[in-house]
Amino acid sequence: MSHIILAGLSKKYSERRKKIRDAGEQLQAQSFQVLKDIDLEFENGEMVCILGPSGCGKSTLLRIIAGFDQATSGSVLIDGKQIQGPSEDHIFVYQHSALLPWMTVSENVGLGLRSIREEKQREEKIQEYIDMVELNGFESRYPYELSGGMQRRAELARALAVDPKTLFMDEPFTGLDFLTHMRMREEVVMMHLYTEKSVLFVTHDIDDALVMGDRIVILGGRPATVLLSRKLTYPHPRKITSEPELVELRREIFFMLGVPDAV
Numbered sequence: 001m002s003h004i005i006l007a008g009l010s011k012k013y014s015e016r017r018k019k020i021r022d023a024g025e026q027l028q029a030q031s032f033q034v035l036k037d038i039d040l041e042f043e044n045g046e047m048v049c050i051l052g053p054s055g056c057g058k059s060t061l062l063r064i065i066a067g068f069d070q071a072t073s074g075s076v077l078i079d080g081k082q083i084q085g086p087s088e089d090h091i092f093v094y095q096h097s098a099l100l101p102w103m104t105v106s107e108n109v110g111l112g113l114r115s116i117r118e119e120k121q122r123e124e125k126i127q128e129y130i131d132m133v134e135l136n137g138f139e140s141r142y143p144y145e146l147s148g149g150m151q152r153r154a155e156l157a158r159a160l161a162v163d164p165k166t167l168f169m170d171e172p173f174t175g176l177d178f179l180t181h182m183r184m185r186e187e188v189v190m191m192h193l194y195t196e197k198s199v200l201f202v203t204h205d206i207d208d209a210l211v212m213g214d215r216i217v218i219l220g221g222r223p224a225t226v227l228l229s230r231k232l233t234y235p236h237p238r239k240i241t242s243e244p245e246l247v248e249l250r251r252e253i254f255f256m257l258g259v260p261d262a263v
């Protein structure tokens with residue numbers, strides 16, 4: 001569980017563009033701002049779902065909070081401490097699969113458990129996480145022998161095995177079929193209820209955010225600012241259609257993201 005405060009966070013990238021001038025080519029360096037004055041506060045153990053159009057800076061924001069990238073200005077405080085770099089307390093599940101292809105499911109999950117020296121205890125722990133994501137029976141398979149959804153679940157087990165205080169998930173459901181997506185969504189909600197970890201979850205899917213989130217954050221604009229940060233207190237399992245306020249919020253979000261007729 002972590003208490004996270006983002007204060008006046010901005011990010012500029014330097015953009016290198018090839019410009020043809022006269023007969024020769026020159027590289028021009030320009031800075032281009034992705035995030036502007038992001039102020040947000042996430043309570044201990046919140047599942048925060050971050051939405052926004054493609055390219056608006058969601059992954060950038062996640063990487064900065066996790067300590068993999070640096071903000072140009074502003075600060076990130078996690079439990080009162082300024083973030084200096086990546087830490088074992090903060091585990092990242094990437095937008096694309098990051099299992100090590102030369103390791104089996106067990107070995108991949110075990111990566112997070114290297115600190116446990118006692119072999120038997122380590123194996124029990126690995127099994128516990130494999131069972132949690134329902135991959136029992138597939139312990140000795142290599143990633144290429146798994147379906148996309150199973151790879152995603154193995155990755156989730158590996159991230160959970162580290163027992164981080166905060167889990168960063170960048171579109172972890174990318175490439176899953178509809179049913180696996182729904183099942184994984186339930187699993188992540190259950191995992192969150194069970195472990196009470198802080199989760200920062202980036203998604204393109206508005207319904208994922210409404211069903212899963214304790215808080216929903218919408219980024220938008222160029223540079224991106226916070227369009228909405230709203231706490232959701234509806235119990236789980238959550239059904240959007242049975243909560244009139246969620247139906248209304250869903251409509252508002254579609255409007256905010258520029259597709260009012262999609263509802």
Ligand SMILES: Nc1ncnc2c1ncn2[C@@H]1O[C@H](COP(=O)(O)OP(=O)(O)OP(=O)(O)O)[C@@H](O)[C@H]1O
Binds near residue numbers: 054056057061
């Ligand atoms: N290392 C980098 N150097 C320069 N520009 C970058 C870098 N990483 C990202 N960008 C730019 O910053 C902007 C935001 O990228 P980011 O990956 O954070 O978007 P996103 O909201 O996660 O998009 P998507 O939903 O498509 O994953 C984009 O315009 C991208 O081109």
Ligand SMILES: [Mg+2]
Binds near residue numbers: 058059095170
């Ligand atoms: Mg992204």
